Amino acid sequence: LDQLKFPYNTDLTLIANSLFVPGMFYYVNPSLAGLGSVEDSTSLAYKMNLGGYHLILKTTLTINASRFETKVEGFQQ
Numbered sequence: 024l025d026q027l028k029f030p031y032n033t034d035l036t037l038i039a040n041s042l043f044v045p046g047m048f049y050y051v052n053p054s055l056a057g058l059g060s061v062e063d064s065t066s067l068a069y070k071m072n073l074g075g076y077h078l079i080l081k082t083t084l085t086i087n088a089s090r091f092e093t094k095v096e097g098f099q100q
Contacts, residue, residue, distance in 0.1 A: 033077055035095040043095050047079045051097075076100045 033051060043049070053059065053074035059066025061074045068074050077097030085092045 029072065030099040031073060032099055033097040035093075035097065037093040037095065039091040040093045041084060043079055043082050043093065045079050045081060048076050048100070049079065049095075049097065050074075050076055051099075072099075 037043075051074045053061065053068035058068040058071075058073055061068050063069055077099050079095055080098050081096040083094040085094075
């Protein structure tokens with residue numbers, strides 16, 4: 024598992040959300056997927072460096088007649 028441990032960046036696609044701007048942080052919780060807590064050194068999430076805080080680098084809003092979509096690019100801290 025140590026070979027798979029490196030930063031995992033995230034890209035989000037959200038529906039009708041204009042709350043996020045570059046420079047903000049959001050938290051990815053791997054325990055919702057059953058991988059354990061990032062703080063627990065025996066969990067799979069800790070061993071693979073999954074989850075934690077991500078810095079928003081870029082946001083893109085798409086608004087047209089059929090959709091309102093927000094794309095967020097995050098960098099794991």
